[in-house]
Amino acid sequence: MTTFDHDRRSVLKLSGATIATALAAGCLGDDENERSDDTETGGGSxxxxxxxxxxxxxxxxxxxxxxxxxxxxxxxxxxxxxxxxxxxxxxxxxxxxxxxxxxxxxxxxxxxxxxxxxxxxxxxxxxxxxxxxxxxxxxxxxxxxxxxxxxxxxxxx
Incomplete structure (x- = not known):
């Protein structure tokens, strides 16, 4: 494995971890944040x-x-x-x-x-x-x- 391949794998692992963290954070929002999101578009559920x-x-x-x-x-x-x-x-x-x-x-x-x-x-x-x-x-x-x-x-x- 070349240094380039090793660096590319490290970047991909880091990117995957960052995306997973962001998704988890978005899914675990509290009710207050959900209401705020609804009100920005007018109304809400x-x-x-x-x-x-x-x-x-x-x-x-x-x-x-x-x-x-x-x-x-x-x-x-x-x-x-x-x-x-x-x-x-x-x-x-x-x-x-x-x-x-x-x-x-x-x-x-x-x-x-x-x-x-x-x-x-x-x-x-x-x-x-x-x-x-x-x-x-x-x-x-x-x-x-x-x-x-x-x-x-x-x-x-």
């Missing part, structure tokens, strides 16, 4: 999220998506699917952000604003970014108009 009438629904606005703040069921979930009760009253909007101008609006299936539920674009949210709404069947999405990644689904039941 435990959504959609039923929200009771009267609850306040707030988000952190980031160009990558709406990050749930409250209620606790949507905390840290990106663009969660919200299940609202028909004719239920809610407060919904954003209270934190990434210093980029955002607005919050509700769309129907045709991407038209529902019942003037829309805020102005601002970089720093305040009380004007919270909408008081009554859930209707025409509501299909919540959205930031200039950022297509900032959109979540609404289901009204």
């Amino acid at each position: 435990d959504g959609p999220y039923e929200i009771e009438p009267g609850e306040r629904i707030t988000f952190r606005g980031e160009v990558g998506g709406w990050i749930g703040l409250e209620p606790v069921a949507i905390e840290d979930v990106t663009n969660p699917t919200l299940v609202l009760e028909a004719d239920g009253d809610y407060e919904i909007g954003w209270t934190e952000g990434d210093n980029t101008p955002h607005n919050f609006l509700l769309w129907d299936e045709n991407e038209d604003v529902v019942e003037d539920y829309e805020t102005e674009q601002v970089a720093e949210p305040d009380d004007d970014q919270i909408l008081e709404i009554t859930a209707t069947d025409e509501m299909a999405y919540y959205r930031c108009e200039p950022h297509q990644n900032m959109q979540g689904e609404i289901q009204v039941e």
Whole structure:
């Protein structure tokens, strides 16, 4: 066996051990890491999220998506699917952000604003970014108009 063959075998053994270690580490992740992975893509396996009438629904606005703040069921979930009760009253909007101008609006299936539920674009949210709404069947999405990644689904039941 030449020195080259011996060195190549050593590299292959080391590579195999490294890959095996990485695979084992990925398979042994804890529940917290699994939830984090789910929330990066929006939702996760435990959504959609039923929200009771009267609850306040707030988000952190980031160009990558709406990050749930409250209620606790949507905390840290990106663009969660919200299940609202028909004719239920809610407060919904954003209270934190990434210093980029955002607005919050509700769309129907045709991407038209529902019942003037829309805020102005601002970089720093305040009380004007919270909408008081009554859930209707025409509501299909919540959205930031200039950022297509900032959109979540609404289901009204």
